[in-house]
Amino acid sequence: MDKYRTLIVLTIAQCFGHTAAPILVLLGGIVGAQIAPSPDLATLPIAVQILGIASSAIPASMFMSRAGRKAGFLAGTALAICAALLAAYAISRASFALFVFAGFLIGVYIAFMQQFRFAVAESVPSELIPRSLSILMLAGIVSALLGPEVGRRFSDVEGLPLYVGSFLGLAALLSISFFILLLFYRNTYIESETQNDSTRSLTEILKQPKLMLAVTAAAIAYSVMALVMTATPLSMHEIDNFSLEATTRVIQSHILAMYLPSFFSGALITRFGPLKVIKIGFVLMLVCVSIGWGKPEFFHYLGALIFLGVGWNFLFLGGTTLLTQCYRSAERFKVQAINDFLVFGLQGVGSLSAGVLLAAIGWNGVMVFVLPALLVLALVLWFARNGFAPTPSAR
Numbered sequence: 229m230d231k232y233r234t235l236i237v238l239t240i241a242q243c244f245g246h247t248a249a250p251i252l253v254l255l256g257g258i259v260g261a262q263i264a265p266s267p268d269l270a271t272l273p274i275a276v277q278i279l280g281i282a283s284s285a286i287p288a289s290m291f292m293s294r295a296g297r298k299a300g301f302l303a304g305t306a307l308a309i310c311a312a313l314l315a316a317y318a319i320s321r322a323s324f325a326l327f328v329f330a331g332f333l334i335g336v337y338i339a340f341m342q343q344f345r346f347a348v349a350e351s352v353p354s355e356l357i358p359r360s361l362s363i364l365m366l367a368g369i370v371s372a373l374l375g376p377e378v379g380r381r382f383s384d385v386e387g388l389p390l391y392v393g394s395f396l397g398l399a400a401l402l403s404i405s406f407f408i409l410l411l412f413y414r415n416t417y418i419e420s421e422t423q424n425d426s427t428r429s430l431t432e433i434l435k436q437p438k439l440m441l442a443v444t445a446a447a448i449a450y451s452v453m454a455l456v457m458t459a460t461p462l463s464m465h466e467i468d469n470f471s472l473e474a475t476t477r478v479i480q481s482h483i484l485a486m487y488l489p490s491f492f493s494g495a496l497i498t499r500f501g502p503l504k505v506i507k508i509g510f511v512l513m514l515v516c517v518s519i520g521w522g523k524p525e526f527f528h529y530l531g532a533l534i535f536l537g538v539g540w541n542f543l544f545l546g547g548t549t550l551l552t553q554c555y556r557s558a559e560r561f562k563v564q565a566i567n568d569f570l571v572f573g574l575q576g577v578g579s580l581s582a583g584v585l586l587a588a589i590g591w592n593g594v595m596v597f598v599l600p601a602l603l604v605l606a607l608v609l610w611f612a613r614n615g616f617a618p619t620p621s622a623r
Contacts, residue, residue, distance in 0.1 A: 238413065244402065285568035303340070
């Protein structure tokens with residue numbers, strides 16, 4: 229049981245810490261629409277959160293390479309608690325600038341939390357990585373239920389401005405995650421028997437077809453998911469006039485769809501390999517677009533967001549598993565940092581595009597802009613197909 233200690237502790241901590249993302253996704257655009265100086269800026273708090281992730285991906289990885297994972301996780305979570313309190317204060321003062329800054333700080337925290345998956349991968353033997361990563365991702369089920377529910381139930385607290393209570397509730401959830409990490413997490417790293425401590429040049433590392441596919445699959449997963457998911461609450465609640473409860477249910481269903489497949493997607497990767505799982509994720513993203521196209525009713529939003537979630541799971545878990553096969557011990561922080569910078573940088577582009585596309589050409593504009601991203605993934609899949617002949621793992 230001790231060899232799974234890191235997995236267990238980080239999974240429980242992520243159940244509470246990961247609620248920051250769904251709460252901001254649910255309420256960021258709605259709060260923004262109420263206090264932003266222009267409707268075009270409504271989704272800026274969510275987009276800036278993604279920019280916070282992208283800009284902090286490399287510093288977070290480098291900080292942990294020097295100070296250790298535990299110090300990084302605690303520092304990031306403490307920052308998130310302050311950010312949630314700042315968001316509550318910003319709403320109470322109707323300060324859009326402060327609310328946007330709080331969203332950025334939450335993004336910085338998520339950059340540190342994204343390193344959970346690498347900490348888990350480093351704590352188990354290589355053959356257990358797919359299953360362990362899928363178990364970690366199951367924490368998203370708890371956060372999918374807990375986060376939006378806290379955001380909704382505490383949105384209207386007597387004596388407080390609307391939605392202030394939602395972010396005070398988030399601060400409480402993040403505090404639970406902080407104390408779990410403080411009391412129970414310890415740094416762990418397992419060396420592979422075939423470990424090679426030599427360091428290759430960055431050019432040599434990046435030329436690997438497997439690495440190109442790993443990064444592209446995760447980047448497309450996050451950029452498409454960010455574009456559609458960021459646009460959905462604003463499109464449903466502010467444009468199509470669905471209730472906050474109906475919008476909450478769609479977002480919760482989407483986040484559940486992101487993480488429920490983790491019950492079996494890790495086993496699928498172990499049996500069939502990450503390449504086939506990535507291909508399935510690509511097809512599921514196409515299904516998402518076909519369901520969402522047109523003038524969607526509630527069940528069109530629901531169906532599109534469910535397929536978006538499952539497609540994200542297959543692409544992201546397949547890409548992350550593949551990434552762990554592409555670096556050596558001495559290279560891991562460098563490769564992880566570059567991967568997360570590219571992945572979350574493109575996620576930021578998706579989030580930033582959502583509000584602009586909705587304002588300019590509506591919901592269908594969002595659907596159209598998914599297609600070029602999927603075309604890029606199709607081309608990389610074709611290019612990388614010859615790189616999957618059986619070879620010893622680089623890890």
